[in-house]
Amino acid sequence: MIVTDKNKISWVWLLFHFRSSSFMVTWPRILTVTVTSMFVTYLELYYSIQEYTLTTTPFLLLGVIMGIFLAFRTNASYDRYWEGRKLWGALVNTSRSLTRQTCFMLNSVHDIMELQHLRQAFVKRVIAFVHALRCHLRNENCVEEIKKFLSPEDLSMVLQSIHRPLAILHQLGRDLAFARNRRWLNEFSYPFMDAQLNELSNILGSCERIKNTPIPFSYSVLIQRIVASYCLLLPFGLVETIGLLTPLVVLMISYAFFELDAIGNEIEDPFGLHPNDLPLTAISRNIEINLLELMNEHNRPEALKPKDDILL
Template identity: 40%
Template sequence: MIVRPRPHWLRMLFVWRGSILSDIAPQLIGTTLLAVVVTLLHGQVFSWKIPLTFVPFSLIGLTLAIFLGFRNSTSYARYWEARMLWGSLLNETRSLLRQALTLSDDPAPARALAQRLIAFVHGLRHQLRGTDGSADLQRLLPKADLDRLIQLRGKPSMLLLMMGEWLQAQRQSGALAPVLVPAMEHHLGRLTEALGGCERIASTPIPFTYAVIIHRTIYLYCLLLPFGLVDQIGPMTPVVVAFIAYTFFALEALGAEIEEPFGMAPNDLALDAMSHAIENVLREMMGEAPRPEVEPQGFILT
């Protein structure tokens, strides 16, 4: 994810990275070239004049804008919910570690809980992205914990179980009063909810039919648009077609990109920065030096 201060209005016109333009450049160039050919031929194909006016495009454009608005609103709702879930990971992990450090008679065992909390955050990131998290888990967990996780697909779920076992051990040893266990268990429950919410977003995309309808309509609209404009605006047809096609293609591409917020595209969530930031917060609470990962400029940990 690209996180940076908003540039000057003039620079904003020429921003390339993260602007979706690189993704839609081929179809945008193709549509513009078609508009140039249609303008040169005055809307004729093999000596047959295609009798189109701008009226049907006005009606179709309104319907298309409604569909695109719905698609983008739905995609952004998924994106924002995912961001809220990762914000809750920060709140719940540091609250749980704070209670382990301050409510227990012996705060030394809290280090094991902190290791599992950090491993849970990194493990969730790797699970959502389908990447290999072995390196992170090996540097964070002792061998006994690794042996329990190595063959499992749902590593974050097992880490939650292991954190519950830590609570059980503290209660049984008398280091943690039984009356305090429900308060800490509440935070484990919230972590479970965050895990389930992220898994739901990752495994339940927007119905494919919406993407097919919008994709087909946009392309047919942009390919036929030059024939409806050439008689009214003449040489300006390619310019207007390029502008309208850019708007529709970009909105479709952006909706498709943020629909899956856990990926590694420029506009997806900054999971690397967030997971390392959570790790550093927990390490500082334990009195340890933070790891020297560099967070994106402008990234706010909330």
């Protein structure tokens, strides 16, 4: 995610800021269309090849249709982006609630040391789940992230599993069952903590739904073809009307259409590593810091800070 101080940004800076923007992806397309329009303008003005020119009417009609398609595509992509952010916000809240319940609902007059060990192991397992979920969504290896929060035996079981976040979630359920069997967690409190585990499972499944169900490929292909055809043919409809200014107008129109298409492509998967994707690493680190603080752990990492205005 691009993080900037809006109070220190001028509109001039925004106009000429291209780093980490979708322009770095679309500029070859924009350049191709602009050069094509320059070539068409040259042929029309110096050779008067009028039989190959068009009127602006078909482009007006197609422009309206294409605007609707692009707006739908961008809105659909942003809905996925915002839903992903809400899910990770729910993950933050659920992790905190589960840790709070671990501190106050698990009680025992005897076995105080053993109970405290279970509390710490349980909370660290929640942290491991958060990191494993992030790596799962980004197709990364989570070994280095989770090994410091799990015992060697539990780590070995997780690494042998095909679905590592689900394996950790299963171990959390096992811990709750163990605490209930030892009478550290009474029958009235158990459903509340189990409901939090169900919420973690729902968050996991919802994130997987977003990641594994992209916008239909045929729709993306259609948008790409319509935008490319429109921008390439646009100079044939403008050259008789605006003459030498045709390349400039084509440049501005193609920039708008190609950028909207690129933005939709980039935020379609909000869990990636692009500059405009969700900062899952930073959110995971904040959860880790919060939970360790609730457990009075002094060895806590520092919160991640933006690097070159980008927070991953």
